[in-house]
Amino acid sequence: MGFRQLILTALAVAFPVGIVFIVLVTTGQLGLGTALLSFALSGLGVVAMLRIYFGDLRRVARYATDLRDHYKGAPPQHISFTAASELSSLYTQIAAAFRDRIALLEAQTSTDAEILDHLPNPVVMVNRQRVVTGFNQAAKGLFHSLETGRDLTRFIRDPILLDAFDDVANERQTMKHAEFVLASDAHRHFDVLTARLPAATGDRNFVLTFSDLTELRKLEQMRADFATDAGHELRTPLSVLLGFIETLEGPAKDDPDALNQFLPVMRDQALRMQHLIEDLLSLARIELNEHTPPSDECNVGKIIDKVAKSLAIKADAKDMNIRVTRELEDTDMIGEEKELHQVFVNLVENAIKYGHPNTDVEVSITLAKNLPGALARYRHNRFMAIAIRDHSDGIAREHLPRLTERFYRVDTARSRAVGGTGLGLAIVKHLVQRHRGTMQIESEQGVGSVFTVYLPAKIGDNVRKLHSA
Ligand SMILES: Nc1ncnc2c1ncn2[C@@H]1O[C@H](COP(=O)(O)OP(=O)(O)OP(=O)(O)O)[C@@H](O)[C@H]1O
Ligand SMILES: [Mg+2]
Structure with a gap:
């Protein structure tokens, strides 16, 4: 507010008083000198008051500018006029409300950013x-x-x-x-x-x-590969069978020698197909219930004894022995006997199939001391380690991670020759996983291999905790 404006405002305010003085002087009720002095004095009073009032307003305006620019400021002190001090406190309230709103928005924005980051x-x-x-x-x-x-x-x-x-x-x-x-x-x-x-x-x-979508695409690819592989595996014995049938219907018709010679081969091929289809079906079944943990009680020691007994003849045919050693007495666990039986049949059968004649297949049951990485989160639980050791050519390191893939065979021709489908270890892997366990494969070329299955031991509520995890 400039000086000119101050004077003009003062004059405007003093104008009615001036009229009164003029009337008083013209009617002779007041001397001119007295009137002029009184007018000048009242004018000065008005100017003084206006100066204070404008000063108040100026300080409130400065405060408002601070609030506009920085959202904060010190409210003016010593305000004489109530209207100005009310205005000032109104600004203080508006600024506080704005600050609260801004803080809320900032908090919301940073929460949104955090949510995005999570x-x-x-x-x-x-x-x-x-x-x-x-x-x-x-x-x-x-x-x-x-x-x-x-x-x-x-x-x-x-x-x-x-x-x-x-x-x-x-x-x-x-x-x-x-x-x-x-x-x-x-x-x-x-x-x-x-x-x-x-x-x-x-x-x-x-x-x-x-x-x-990487995992999804991988799964789709695996499914397609699986169908192709299964078809391929079935086609081979089927075409052998058809070949023999054609020969027996044609050139070797009514030839009893040919019939006697071909029938065992035909039976082998048919058995091979049966074996493959059984494996495929059990794999499909296992995959269906892999995520529902077993609830029956069984005893691993007894299962191993049964497996050893049932495969003794097969081992004997290669002059092999199945030797079972048990360091752990209590081998009870929660599991499905039939499935665990299949796990150990597959592993011991492999050890016989791929082991050198005249060697032992050694099966040991111990309490696991060092758990493999896959079981790290269960490190406070007790696990049994069932190891199946063979004496064979061993398996080259690069094959080890892939052995449990379906249809994966180190030496396809050799495995086929011994009647393998390449599904045995895939089945083992799924069954062991269903039992909340894992399998570890170690092999040394020229020495042999050890397939170790880790299964949760039933001690206290160890297993219940595990299975509900
Ligand atoms: N104890 C072992 N010693 C050496 N190689 C093995 C052993 N066990 C498995 N393998 C290799 O791993 C491959 C996969 O084994 P897997 O048991 O899945 O299939 P398979 O024995 O060929 O057929 P299946 O068990 O279905 O009859 C085998 O073809 C073989 O090459
Ligand atoms: Mg096998």
């Missing part, structure tokens, strides 16, 4: 110019060089994905899915959903959400 799916925000304006931790994990302020194409060059983005950006669609493969990262498959955020103000107009 999402397992990578999320990237982009503006209309296709510039990255935000992303979460998962996205940073996927695209290590991701930065805000850069064009999206610096990080993603896949044309299908960029086309999907353009479709959404050009408002042809509000959202669009596109599948893309991240070649740099072991060929991970992603479904990317690009969505427009119509209500978004600011620069986060589009959001790209990545869902990892």
